[in-house]
Amino acid sequence: MYKPPEETGVIVVGGSLVGLSAAVFLSFYRVPFVVLERHSGSSLHPRAIGFTARTMELFRQCGFDDKFPEVSKSFTLRRVRVESLAGKWFEEINWTERDSPKEAPTTAPPKIEYSPRQGAGIAQDTMEEILRQQATACGADLRYKHKVTRVAQDTDGVTVTVAKDDGAEYLLRGSYMLAADGSRSSIREGLGIKRSGRGSIQVARSVLFRASLDEYLQKGVSQFNIDQSDLKAFLTTYSDGRWVLIFIDDIERNEDELKAAIHQAVGRMDIDIELITTGRWEMTALVANQFQADRIFLAGDAAHALPPNRGGYGANTGIADVHNLAWKLKAVLSGQSKPELLETYDDERRPVALLRHDQIFVRSDYKAHLVSPSGETDVIDDDAMEFGQLYRSQSILGAGKDLPKARRPDEWAGQPGSRAPHFWVRQQGKTISTLDLFEDKWSLLFQNEEWKHAALQLNASFPITIRQVQMGIDVGLSESDTFTKAFGISSSGASLVRPDGYIAWRSVDLPSTPGDVLRDALAHAAFLV
Structure with missing residues (x-):
């Protein structure tokens, strides 16, 4: 026994x-x-x-x-x-x-x-x-x-x-x-x-x-x-x-x-x-x-x-x-x-x-080991294979079947389902990568203050805490448009990044009710109870 x-x-x-x-x-x-x-x-x-x-x-x-x-x-x-x-x-x-x-x-x-x-x-x-x-x-x-x-x-x-x-x-x-x-x-x-x-x-x-x-x-x-x-x-x-x-x-x-x-x-x-x-x-x-x-x-x-x-x-x-x-x-x-x-x-x-x-x-x-050679599979760029293979799942909002399987990060430009872009920023006197911002939490990256208020409201009522990162304020940018270009959004938009560094959702511009939109996106992407 x-x-x-x-x-x-x-x-x-x-x-x-x-x-x-x-x-x-x-x-x-x-x-x-x-x-x-x-x-x-x-x-x-x-x-x-x-x-x-x-x-x-x-x-x-x-x-x-x-x-x-x-x-x-x-x-x-x-x-x-x-x-x-x-x-x-x-x-x-x-x-x-x-x-x-x-x-x-x-x-x-x-x-x-x-x-x-x-x-x-x-x-x-x-x-x-x-x-x-x-x-x-x-x-x-x-x-x-x-x-x-x-x-x-x-x-x-x-x-x-x-x-x-x-x-x-x-x-x-x-x-x-x-x-x-x-x-x-x-x-x-x-x-x-x-x-x-x-x-x-x-x-x-x-x-x-x-x-x-x-x-x-x-x-x-x-x-x-x-x-x-x-x-x-x-x-x-x-x-x-x-x-x-x-x-x-x-x-x-x-x-x-x-x-x-x-x-x-x-x-x-x-x-x-x-x-x-x-x-x-x-x-x-x-x-x-x-x-x-x-x-x-x-x-x-x-x-x-x-x-x-x-x-x-x-x-x-x-x-x-x-x-x-x-x-x-x-x-x-x-x-x-x-x-x-x-x-x-x-x-x-x-x-x-x-x-x-x-x-x-x-x-x-x-x-030489390909059993049935065909022209259907193209060689994909090495950087796309390493950093740009796309995730498609119910945890990703906006990654349609029409998108390619892999692209370089600069070509994805913040596409949901792709790994968040890397560029250098300044935080508390140190130079760090954007990838260092995510730690082990869901993270919301934005420039417009409205998103900060929306995230704080969600944190007060949701079981998951969103880390808010106001780009240009919480971290310093080398150029004013570095963030928006890399993440494919306007200065009023936002990007929601999962704990593994993959983009779950983005809003290119500021919606009329950012709190409601963010709540729905997070609830869907994180399968919240």
């Missing part, structure tokens, strides 16, 4: 990159949770290398993005086809191709700063350790060597049976579950959720090793397609002395054979090699047909398994999943919002995963 189950708000299954990110975000929103991870810690063979500026923005909101080293502003992830590192170097392989003159701009557009952050060039295990330390410092309950063996959900919650490393079992019950247990997710499979997409691409084997090869990084290239008659492989660095050689085959090699292959890829026999570990994994592209089953949510590879790519569409997409969900769980568990708010998670995040799936196969790295 089991003891009565422990109680928590959210059960997070999976304690690697996405599960630890969930721990950080849930801690930020003060949501009670428990993380269950069947392994003892991070994998010895990290998969992801490098994290995008948008991911850094999410951690910036939690106040610890300074723990991640920024890449330079001029950094570009470059790949070259080579005979070997020391041998012939052939052509550079671009990530985003412009296949026809029609697609190529006649003049280069002016460089716009879309983010207060640059990406971070670190390995997944390094990232996980930083997240683990941050979550632990916030009091997170992280349980390693705790394996979920049974899941049962009912109308009020989810109960799991957990087996500890010593064989003892216990029950844990939460109001909701977040499944971040990888591409072979037992939670997803138990729910019977199918997946769609390109499917299996190939089985690959890899070897992680340490060697002094930094001299070959001096040209700014860090990824190498090894092209020899008897060796087809991919070589890249983790920028910390570790390298990984990925074989495009499913052949098991012993230590001597692995070292011989590494020497062949490098093109030198006089280098010392320290083998760390090997890996075997299936490269797939599959997206779950649903990201929610009642009180259980899929995130990360459990929701979308995407092959390694230079757009960072795998790990970074998973981190954004749990950022999208964390504030919604807080709102529902606190009784502020109706449970229907959680249904917008699938509405908003699944289209992002589907678009990223499709974009991988119209770019050069994977174009």
